[in-house]
Every structure is written in structure tokens, then in C-alpha cells.
Amino acid sequence: MGNLELIVEKHTERIHRGLEVLPTLKHGLPEGLGNKRWTGDLILATYEQALTGDIPQNGLEYKTGNSGGGFDVLGWKTHDGVAKVDQDQIDLSIPLNKRGEGEKIEIPVPIYGGGMSFGSISLNFMIARARAARRLGTYTSTGEGGYPDQIVPYRNHVITQVATGMFGVREETIQYAPIVEFKYAQGAKPGLGGHLLADKVTSEVAKMRESSMFTSLYSPFPFHSVYSVEDHKKHVDWIKTVNPRALVSVKVSTPTDVDMVAIGSYYAGANVIHIDGGYGGTGAAPEIAKKNIAMPVEYAIPKVHDYLVSEGVRDEITLMASGGIRTADDVAKAIALGADGCVVATAEAVAVGCTHCGNCERGRGCQVGITTTDPELSQFIDPEWGEKRIVNLFNAWSKRLRIILASFGLESIRDLRGRKDLLVRFK
Amino acid sequence: MQAQETGYRRFKIESRPAPHVYPIPNRFDVRARKIRLAAMLVHEAFEYRFEKEVVLSRPCIYGVFSGHFGGFKPLKHKCVGCMRCVQEYPHIMTVKPSEAYKKLGDSFWTPEMVYTVWNEASTGKIPVKGMGYKGAFGGEGFDGIWTDMSEIVRPTRDGVYGREYISTSVDVGRKPTSIDLDNVIETPRTIEIPLPIIFDELPNGTDNDDVQTAVALAAGKVGTLDVARETRLGRPGPENLLPLIDEEGIEDYEEKQPSILEFDAEKPSVLRKLLTRFDRSIIIGRLPLREDSGQVASELARQGVHGLHLYADYHGRDYSRDPRHISTALRDVHQQLVRDGLRDQVTIIASGGITLAEHVPKAIICGADLVGIDTTILVALQAEFLGETRNRANCGLRPRRINPEWGAQRLVNLMGVWHDQLIEILGAMGMRDVRRLRGDIGRSMMDSELREQSFKGIAWAT
Numbered sequence: 097m098g099n100l101e102l103i104v105e106k107h108t109e110r111i112h113r114g115l116e117v118l119p120t121l122k123h124g125l126p127e128g129l130g131n132k133r134w135t136g137d138l139i140l141a142t143y144e145q146a147l148t149g150d151i152p153q154n155g156l157e158y159k160t161g162n163s164g165g166g167f168d169v170l171g172w173k174t175h176d177g178v179a180k181v182d183q184d185q186i187d188l189s190i191p192l193n194k195r196g197e198g199e200k201i202e203i204p205v206p207i208y209g210g211g212m213s214f215g216s217i218s219l220n221f222m223i224a225r226a227r228a229a230r231r232l233g234t235y236t237s238t239g240e241g242g243y244p245d246q247i248v249p250y251r252n253h254v255i256t257q258v259a260t261g262m263f264g265v266r267e268e269t270i271q272y273a274p275i276v277e278f279k280y281a282q283g284a285k286p287g288l289g290g291h292l293l294a295d296k297v298t299s300e301v302a303k304m305r306e307s308s309m310f311t312s313l314y315s316p317f318p319f320h321s322v323y324s325v326e327d328h329k330k331h332v333d334w335i336k337t338v339n340p341r342a343l344v345s346v347k348v349s350t351p352t353d354v355d356m357v358a359i360g361s362y363y364a365g366a367n368v369i370h371i372d373g374g375y376g377g378t379g380a381a382p383e384i385a386k387k388n389i390a391m392p393v394e395y396a397i398p399k400v401h402d403y404l405v406s407e408g409v410r411d412e413i414t415l416m417a418s419g420g421i422r423t424a425d426d427v428a429k430a431i432a433l434g435a436d437g438c439v440v441a442t443a444e445a446v447a448v449g450c451t452h453c454g455n456c457e458r459g460r461g462c463q464v465g466i467t468t469t470d471p472e473l474s475q476f477i478d479p480e481w482g483e484k485r486i487v488n489l490f491n492a493w494s495k496r497l498r499i500i501l502a503s504f505g506l507e508s509i510r511d512l513r514g515r516k517d518l519l520v521r522f523k
Numbered sequence: 524m525q526a527q528e529t530g531y532r533r534f535k536i537e538s539r540p541a542p543h544v545y546p547i548p549n550r551f552d553v554r555a556r557k558i559r560l561a562a563m564l565v566h567e568a569f570e571y572r573f574e575k576e577v578v579l580s581r582p583c584i585y586g587v588f589s590g591h592f593g594g595f596k597p598l599k600h601k602c603v604g605c606m607r608c609v610q611e612y613p614h615i616m617t618v619k620p621s622e623a624y625k626k627l628g629d630s631f632w633t634p635e636m637v638y639t640v641w642n643e644a645s646t647g648k649i650p651v652k653g654m655g656y657k658g659a660f661g662g663e664g665f666d667g668i669w670t671d672m673s674e675i676v677r678p679t680r681d682g683v684y685g686r687e688y689i690s691t692s693v694d695v696g697r698k699p700t701s702i703d704l705d706n707v708i709e710t711p712r713t714i715e716i717p718l719p720i721i722f723d724e725l726p727n728g729t730d731n732d733d734v735q736t737a738v739a740l741a742a743g744k745v746g747t748l749d750v751a752r753e754t755r756l757g758r759p760g761p762e763n764l765l766p767l768i769d770e771e772g773i774e775d776y777e778e779k780q781p782s783i784l785e786f787d788a789e790k791p792s793v794l795r796k797l798l799t800r801f802d803r804s805i806i807i808g809r810l811p812l813r814e815d816s817g818q819v820a821s822e823l824a825r826q827g828v829h830g831l832h833l834y835a836d837y838h839g840r841d842y843s844r845d846p847r848h849i850s851t852a853l854r855d856v857h858q859q860l861v862r863d864g865l866r867d868q869v870t871i872i873a874s875g876g877i878t879l880a881e882h883v884p885k886a887i888i889c890g891a892d893l894v895g896i897d898t899t900i901l902v903a904l905q906a907e908f909l910g911e912t913r914n915r916a917n918c919g920l921r922p923r924r925i926n927p928e929w930g931a932q933r934l935v936n937l938m939g940v941w942h943d944q945l946i947e948i949l950g951a952m953g954m955r956d957v958r959r960l961r962g963d964i965g966r967s968m969m970d971s972e973l974r975e976q977s978f979k980g981i982a983w984a985t
């Protein structure tokens with residue numbers, strides 16, 4: 097083995113071991129770890145769940161963060177005297193197509209993976225996510241960076257994203273997909289296009305995106321072919337022509353009129369409306385956009401849910417929420433607020449060692465191999481290892497979801513939808 | 524100023540690196556337990572058979588351990604808090620925010636705000652990070668306001684990356700409410716500045732020659748205005764000066780007839796004099812925000828003032844008996860003027876607590892036409908925090924010796940990066956002119972309102 101391989105092996109081994117040791121708190125809670133949204137506790141609790149597949153038992157706070165609002169000020173009502181439910185019998189599945197026609201796709205957990213594009217994340221992490229999606233029976237999304245050959249074997253669990261840059265969108269990548277996702281906007285930079293910094297545009301990324309190496313790539317905003325619901329309908333028709341079997345998901349951000357956007361998407365034929373709140377996102381984004389543009393998803397979910405109910409179409413479209421879903425409790429709260437399920441990305445990155453430090457775009461990219469195209473750093477994530485950790489995380493989440501449902505005597509996650517009455521607010 | 528130029532000029536602020544000249548505190552404190560570190564090196568030496576390259580390969584990709592003494596003497600200033608060293612060697616490494624960093628600022632200026640302004644002033648680049656937002660959820664004041672975005676129906680953005688132009692120009696002064704072509708007796712009294720930000724008067728005792736020169740130079744380069752009470756001889760950029768004139772100073776300025784001036788509108792009797800003695804100037808009344816500011820503003824507008832400079836304290840609190848955030852106080856004044864049919868006759872400049880780029884569009888949404896910055900100027904110039912910065916009379920910021928050219932570049936960079944961020948916000952909304960944003964509460968979302976709507980029906984925990 098050459099020195100370079102030894103160096104990679106040494107650090108891989110140490111990072112992986114660190115992820116096991118840190119949650120034991122043997123060395124205390126690292127003071128510099130985390131922030132208000134992803135607290136040190138939440139990060140370590142995620143490492144722990146990714147290791148064991150179980151709910152942390154050592155007192156780590158694994159349910160909420162410390163942001164002072166949204167999910168962090170919501171809790172669960174205590175219920176006495178509910179009917180006893182066998183946790184193993186609880187159904188966590190949700191349908192992704194509620195319309196009368198088209199493929200009937202259900203996922204066994206109310207979660208699928210959000211778009212993180214090739215180029216913004218390492219290929220190894222992308223493969224790990226795809227493998228995990230296959231194992232869990234759910235999906236992951238390509239993001240807008242194209243469809244690397246290495247994830248083709250997982251295509252039955254990969255959503256092809258069609259975004260404004262159209263990077264890597266080809267006939268076959270649409271035909272691979274059981275679900276095609278139109279990304280109109282994203283929570284991290286609502287109203288702004290995607291942006292891949294020059295350093296990350298390696299030869300592979302450039303090839304995939306049909307662009308030039310080491311040149312920054314901007315996706316325009318918005319779709320220049322879509323200025324109305326009718327135009328959007330044409331988009332949907334285009335996908336249905338290329339791949340009649342594909343379900344269509346529409347990913348949007350959370351403006352004041354997010355409810356109108358949702359109903360428009362429904363009428364244009366979408367199966368899934370995916371609302372991505374302003375606080376989430378994984379890609380590099382101006383800080384001003386993340387903090388200030390568009391509303392947090394906690395506020396957008398009830399707005400959209402209530403509106404779809406009042407329009408009488410709620411049971412014909414699946415509402416997925418993302419943008420700051422960090423824990424199983426966040427998933428359950430989002431559902432109680434009116435979503436059918438959640439789309440998750442950051443938590444998967446944390447499962448494989450992300451510290452939520454935000455340095456993804458500095459220098460060589462992520463120091464633990466997540467958001468980087470650096471050939472050395474990317475190797476820290478072995479796809480099989482990553483797969484296992486992501487699967488474990490969602491298994492742990494599933495256990496927690498079952499506990500929550502059982503505490504209310506609910507037999508299916510579908511029965512939790514819109515049950516705001518089961519939540520309480522903290523001051 | 525743009526008003527004097529003819530022809531179309533696409534506005535752009537040229538940033539150039541202007542690195543800190545005074546050392547800034549390290550953000551992170553990186554420490555290694557030395558005995559354990561030595562033991563680890565010995566252990567790894569055997570494990571990797573003294574293969575130096577492997578043994579000495581370090582966990583930090585930012586070079587913190589690249590000094591002569593490696594982890595024994597980390598180069599802390601290079602640390603970005605990625606935590607990989609702690610992940611790899613949790614028994615050896617600790618990384619935490621440094622004490623000096625935590626002490627930065629005062630009760631209003633958080634360490635993060637100070638760092639943000641420093642970095643913007645030194646690099647002229649928009650702060651960009653990955654993996655989502657990391658701060659508190661919503662909050663009070665400007666933090667409790669989100670700006671809108673538009674999914675599809677909008678003009679093509681662009682600004683920063685260069686497609687369609689987004690205008691950030693604003694007019695200062697009074698516009699005629701109608702045009703009578705047979706009876707044109709005066710030209711409108713307005714000037715146009717290319718971005719909705721001016722430099723406000725500096726706190727007492729902080730406007731030394733170098734600082735004042737830096738501000739004046741920057742105002743000239745950017746094409747904006749700077750408010751100053753006393754002006755020193757030989758001051759650069761007199762055409763960018765917005766003099767603050769009191770009754771005694773009227774005579775001094777009468778000969779100069781500045782195109783624009785401010786006066787203390789708490790003494791309304793001065794207005795009449797100013798209107799007659801400066802009949803070609805734009806006259807702005809400077810007024811502290813209070814519970815009755817709306818009525819006072821309407822009254823002044825009726826008396827013929829051309830603009831109002833409404834100010835809160837430096838922490839963004841108004842001077843009401845029960846102090847409110849400037850965002851609330853501004854909305855009151857704006858709405859009162861709208862109700863009285865006077866809003867378009869006066870320009871509103873808002874200042875006090877405008878310390879981050881995001882505060883500019885939010886103050887405009889709340890009803891200002893443009894904003895003034897104050898303590899932010901001093902922070903950008905690396906003034907020292909000595910205590911609370913709440914009041915003009917007693918502001919705990921002490922300017923340091925600076926080279927005015929360097930200072931000017933820092934302020935130009937700051938304005939450049941705030942301009943770029945304003946364009947991000949406007950672009951996201953599909954707006955191509957900042958003037959359209961004024962008072963457009965409909966394009967914003969309030970934390971308090973959304974919380975009540977969306978969490979309606981959720982019981983309070985007992």
C-alpha cells in the first residue's frame with residue numbers, strides 16, 4: 097500500500113472510530129460542536145442512532161434542537177387511557193401517488209432522501225444514499241447535477257431531478273426514474289438559482305454537467321420556460337411522454353402564496369408537492385438567503401395542508417415537507433401539522449459524520465468527505481459503511497415514530513396527519 | 524452623484540481586498556492535551572513503521588497543525604471549527620469558540636455580527652455557507668421578518684451573475700404629486716443615489732479626521748451621502764456631504780446653498796427659515812422615532828419638508844416610553860403618512876440598528892425609502908468595543924488610527940456586498956427596482972403572525 101492509501105486509511109479509521117466514541121460522552125460534549133438548530137447533542141445523538149439503529153439511551157437529547165421556535169417549541173400531549181397498540185404492527189408507510197391513475201408507489205417509511213447533486217457531494221456519499229434508499233425501500237434524489245453511471249444500479253430507488261440548469265437531464269435518466277422531481281426552487285436559496293463553485297467542477301463533474309472544468313456553474317432561476325401553471329403542465333406532459341410510468345413531484349420553496357403554488361401543482365398533474373422550507377438545504381447558499389427568504393416549513397405545512405383540504409383535493413396529492421427536518425420527532429411533528437411525510441438530506445450527512453460546520457465550500461470541500469469532489473477526502477466515506485449508517489438512522493427514527501404513534505393509540509402514520517390537537521406549544 | 528450624470532450607467536461597486544490591519548481574535552480555541560498527543564505520535568510511529576509522511580499526516584485540512592510544532596502549538600487563527608481533529612482524536616483535542624471571540628461586541632452586537640461585518644469589509648464577498656441555516660428560529664425585530672420569493676412568475680433574475688438589471692437607486696426629496704405643464708414653477712427637488720444606504724452621523728467623539736475622511740471618500744466612490752454635523756476644512760467629496768445644520772449654522776451654509784441638508788426636526792420652527800433661506804435645497808427633518816412620530820411626520824410633510832430622517836437608538840429601539848423595535852415604529856409612521864395622503868411627498872431615511880445587509884430590505888419593507896448606517900461604519904473600520912453602543916452621546920466604540928484610503932475601501936467593500944445581498948433579496952422576489960419594495964408588507968412574512976395562523980389550535984403546554 098502506498099503512503100497515500102495509508103494516509104486515507106489512517107484518517108478513515110480514526111474518523112469512523114471518533115463517530116463511535118464521541119456519543120458515549122466519555123470525553124464530554126465537545127463545546128465547539130453544533131449550533132442552535134443542530135445542537136451538539138443532536139449531532140451526537142444522530143451519530144449514535146447511525147451506529148446502533150436504536151434510540152440513544154445515554155441521555156443525549158435526540159428529539160429537538162435549541163432554535164427557540166418552530167419544531168423546537170412543539171411537544172407532544174400526554175395521553176392517558178388510549179387503546180394499547182402493538183408497536184410492531186404500526187404501519188409507517190405512505191403513498192406517493194394518491195391519484196386514481198398511474199403507478200401505485202408506497203414507501204415503507206414516511207421519509208425519502210432530498211436532492212444533493214453530483215458535484216456538490218462526493219460520489220461515494222451519493223452511492224451510499226442510493227444504497228440506503230434501496231435497502232429501506234424508499235428513494236433518494238439525484239439533485240440537479242446529473243445521473244452518474246454508478247447509481248444506475250439503484251435506479252428503482254432514485255428520483256431524477258429536473259432543475260433549471262437541466263444538468264445531466266437526458267432521455268434515459270428520465271426513463272430510469274420511478275419519480276421525476278421538478279425543482280422549481282429550494283429552501284436554502286429560495287428564488288435564487290443553484291451555484292456550484294469552480295473548485296468543485298472537476299473533470300468528472302464537468303463531463304456529467306456538460307460544462308467546462310473548474311468554471312463556476314450557475315443554474316438560472318426560475319425555469320425560463322415556466323411562467324404559469326399552464327406552462328408547468330406542459331413540463332409535466334413532457335415527462336409523461338418520455339416516461340409514462342413516472343410519478344411527478346414538484347419541489348417548491350415557501351413564499352407567502354405557497355398554498356396557491358401547491359394547488360397549481362395539483363391541477364398541473366403533480367403526484368407529490370414537496371415544500372422546502374427556508375431554514376434547510378444542504379448546498380452552498382448565501383447566508384442572507386437561508387436566514388431571511390421564505391418562511392420556515394413549520395409554518396408552511398399547515399398553510400398548504402389546510403388549503404388543499406378546503407379545496408377538496410387533499411387526498412389526491414401527497415404533501416412532503418423538508419427544510420430543517422433533523423429528527424424523528426421533527427418528522428412526526430411535520431406530519432401532525434399536515435404533511436404526509438418528509439424529505440431529509442442533512443440528517444443523512446450527519447449520519448456519516450457531518451458536524452454542521454458549514455465549511456462545505458471552503459478550499460477542498462468537506463473535511464470528512466461529504467460535500468467534496470476532492471479525490472482523497474471523498475474516500476473517507478465508503479459507500480457500504482455509509483449505507484449502513486443511513487439505514488440505521490432511519491431504523492432508529494422508525495422506532496421513535498412507533499413510540500409516538502403508540503402513545504396516542506394510532507395504528508398508522510397516516511392517522512397522524514393533520515392532528516395538531518396532539519401537539520402542545522412551549523413558550 | 525448619479526443625478527448629475529447623463530446617459531445610462533450600470534451601477535457596480537468595485538470591491539478590492541482590504542485585510543484587517545489590527546489583529547482580530549481567533550474564532551476558535553484549539554488545544555491538544557500535550558502528553559496524550561506525544562503518546563499518540565509514538566503509538567502511530569510504531570503503527571505506521573516510522574513512515575514519516577503517514578505518521579505526521581494531520582487531521583486538519585486547514586493547516587492548523589502545519590506549524591513547526593504541529594499540534595503542540597496549533598496555528599489557531601487558521602481554524603474554521605470543522606471539528607475533524609476532535610472527531611479523530613477526541614481524547615486529545617478540544618475546539619471551542621475562543622473567549623476573546625465570545626466577548627466581541629456588546630449586548631446588541633453579537634460576535635457573529637461583528638465577524639460578518641469585518642469579513643464583508645475586508646473581502647467584499649457575500650457570506651456563503653453550506654448545510655442550511657444555523658441560527659435561532661425567527662425572533663424579534665428584523666429577525667421576525669422573512670422576505671417573500673416568487674416561484675415562477677417573475678422577471679429573469681439576475682444582478683449578481685449578470686442578466687437583467689435590478690435597480691437599487693432611490694430618490695431623495697419631494698416629488699410633485701401632479702404635473703401642470705402650463706405652470707411649471709419649480710423643478711422637482713430630488714436627487715438620485717444608486718443604493719438605498721447612506722452613512723449617518725458618527726457617534727460623538729468618534730469622528731476624527733481619518734474616520735471622517737474615510738467615510739467621505741467612500742461616499743464619493745459609492746455615490747451616496749454622508750451625514751456630518753461639523754465638517755473639517757479640506758474634507759474630500761463635498762458633493763456627497765449631507766450637512767446637519769442647526770439654527771446657528773444657517774448663515775454658514777447660506778452662501779454654499781447645499782443641494783441637500785438635514786436639520787433637527789424636534790425644533791420645527793427652523794423649518795420655515797430653512798425653506799426660505801435654502802429654496803433650492805432638499806430639506807430633511809431629523810426626528811427620533813416615538814409613539815407620536817406619525818403625527819409629527821405628517822405635520823412636517825404638510826409644512827413642506829422634503830424628507831424625514833427617522834432614527835432609533837443604535838440598538839434599533841425607538842424612543843417611546845415603551846421602546847419598540849425600529850421595524851414597528853417605522854411601519855407606524857409610514858402608514859400614518861399613507862393614510863394622510865402624504866407618503867409620496869416625503870422621503871424616509873431610517874437609521875438605528877441597521878447593522879446587517881438583511882436589515883436594509885426589511886427596513887424598506889417597513890416603510891423606509893432608504894437607510895442610514897452608523898455604528899456599522901466604525902465596526903467595519905475595526906473600532907474597538909469598550910462598552911455598550913446604545914447611544915450617540917456615549918457610544919462604546921473607539922476608533923483606531925487608520926489610513927483613510929484603507930478605511931474608504933473597507934466601506935466601499937461593505938456597500939458592495941450589501942448591494943449584492945440586496946439584489947439577492949430583490950431577485951428572489953422578482954423585483955427589478957428597490958423603490959417597489961417600499962412599504963410592501965405584503966411581500967414579507969411576520970413570525971408572530973405566521974405562528975398564530977399556523978399553530979392555531981395547538982394548546983399551550985401546562
Ligand code: SF4
Pocket residue numbers: 445449450451452453454455456457461462463464465466467605653654
Ligand atoms: S463541511 Fe462537511 S461536516 Fe461541515 S457542514 Fe459541510 S458536509 Fe457537514
Ligand code: SF4
Pocket residue numbers: 551553582583584585586587601602603604605606607608609618
Ligand atoms: S476544528 Fe477543523 S479547522 Fe480547527 S483545528 Fe480542528 S481540524 Fe483544523
